[in-house]
Amino acid sequence: MQPLEEIDIRDWSGSVLPEMRAKAADALESGRVLFFPRLGFAMDEDERRFLSAALSSGDRKNITLNPDTGSSHGSDLDGEDKRRLEAILQRFAASATELIWMLIPAYAGNLERARTTFRPVEIAGRDYSPKKDDRLLHVDAFPSRPTGGRRILRLFTNINPDGKSRVWRVGENFQDFATAFLPKLRRQYPLEALTLSLLGITKGRRSPYDQLMLQLHDRGKLDAGYQQRAPQSEIAFPPNSTWICYTDQVLHAALSGQFALEQTFHLDVAHMVDAYRSPIKILERLTKTRLA
Ligand SMILES: [Fe+2]
Incomplete structure (x- = not known):
């Protein structure tokens, strides 16, 4: 499988040919x-003065805009400067939404806009624990934010002003990855999901699907042999380029790069063009179990 589907458009809104829409959804x-x-x-x-690593506070990697409140956290900015950075993030979020609606009209109205992030810190050369190290191949799954099978769709734009690409590695297809790891994964203990939710560790109940996805995320990252030997290709995303993928499905590792904007969306599986290809449906087929 070719990891990339290239689309040569230069505007975030407008109209595209039906063939391009079909190609985008399928890819x-x-x-x-x-x-x-x-x-x-x-x-x-x-606005370009915000392209400074000094903007993020402490060891935070990202500055995050909350879509519900319109306010950001993760920077030391305040007053007018904070407001201006938030305006950039809002504008980016609106552009990202328009682009996806234009490309995949079937998603329009059903996409939930989640957080927007600005990533001013260089990825390479930082220290992370293996589970937090996104330079290792992984699918996205978050301990405190169960999705219950809803999709995680993310759009990234490289805004580096110095000509520096953002470099990723993209791995094998989700079904092959899941098939290799499933026999090693632990299932939920009785009452585990309820306890985590009551303790406030998760926002809502962690479904059996979320449990499997978290373990796929962790076990994949912790398996040094897999990281080395798994099929993978390196991709450089140059400045002024944009890319979109389902990060709960595409095995990805972000190796290096500085200054990117990112928009996260969630989508119910039922609103996909072909729900059969979602991670939850794949895992349900492999485990012969209902997972959410
Ligand atoms: Fe990720």
Whole structure:
């Protein structure tokens, strides 16, 4: 499987040919990365001063915009500067939404806009514990935020001002990965999900699906042999390019890069063009169990 599907558009909104829409939906849902080599995000002279690693506070990697409140955390900015950075993130979120609606009209109205992040810190050369190290191949799954099978769709734009690419590695298809790891995974203990939720460790109940996805995330990262030997290809996303993928399905590792914007969306499996290809349906077929 080719990891990338390249689409040469330069605008975040407008119209695209029906063939391109069909191609975009098919590539995304089959676990490929949609790549827009010439789709950058415009920032004016005054906004470009925010391209500084010093912006993030302490050891935070990201500055995050909460879609419900419109306010951000993770920077030391305040007053007018904070408001201006939030305006950039809002504009990016709106562009990202328009792009996906244009490409996959079937998602329009059903996509839930989640957090928007600004990533001003260089990825390479930092220290992380293996489970937190996103330079290792993984699928996204978050301990405190169960999805119950809902999809995690993410859009990234490289806004590096110094010509530096953002470098990823993309791995094998989800079903092969899951098939290799499933026999090693532990199932939930009785009352485990309820206890985690009552203790406030998870926002809502962790479903059996979330339990499996978390373990796939952790066990995959902790398996040094897998990291070395698994089929994978390296991809450099240059400045002023954009890419979109289902990060709960595409095995990905972010190796290096500095200054990117990212928008996360969630989508109910029922609103996919072909739900059969979602991780929850794949895992349910492999385990012969209902998982959420
Ligand atoms: Fe990730």
